[in-house]
């Protein structure tokens with residue numbers, strides 16, 4: 001299986017994502033935002049950071065990068081797309097996920113561990129977790145306050161698209177939402193950083209199972225031997 005980690009001017013979690021994939025022993029490349037071909041990749045990681053300095057709105061400029069047309073194509077093909085933090089912001093700006101990320105209610109940048117509930121463990125990204133399992137994954141953002149209108153929220157609930165919720169809501173997100181997926185389940189965005197929780201040395205390895213979930217899902221769909 002081959003992973004791509006997109007890199008925009010101002011990305012700062014690209015190396016963490018790359019290392020997280022290395023932790024699970026898979027192949028990974030950095031892919032610059034000007035790339036126009038993602039056909040070699042099975043999973044696209046859109047990492048966190050401050051792409052284009054968060055000017056206008058977080059992700060509002062990056063979503064026009066040439067590579068984003070390829071991300072849309074990959075999503076259409078059913079490939080796995082994981083947007084983390086600024087990556088989530090870029091995916092909402094690109095219209096690949098519904099809703100928007102606003103300034104934290106506190107108007108402060110929040111950087112600390114959070115307890116997340118795995119609301120939907122029936123996605124390619126979360127199958128290695130138990131339903132309603134609580135995991136510890138850190139956040140680091142100023143604009144993680146997820147918002148969508150009532151109708152969209154009802155749709156998210158009805159389709160089981162709410163993947164993670166916060167135990168102790170750190171940013172004012174509607175319905176305590178920390179992560180959502182598209183209706184098909186192959187595109188997910190989340191504000192917390194699983195790639196910063198892949199080893200007990202980091203304080204938690206609860207994020208690692210997101211990466212092993214992706215690998216298992218890909219292996220199942222490609223009918224190769226499953227990993228232990």
Ligand SMILES: NC(=O)CC[C@H](N)C(=O)O
Pocket residue numbers: 047048049050051054058084085086087140141142143144
């Ligand atoms: N760690 C990040 O990706 C930061 C996300 C974004 N720039 C914010 O502050 O909300």
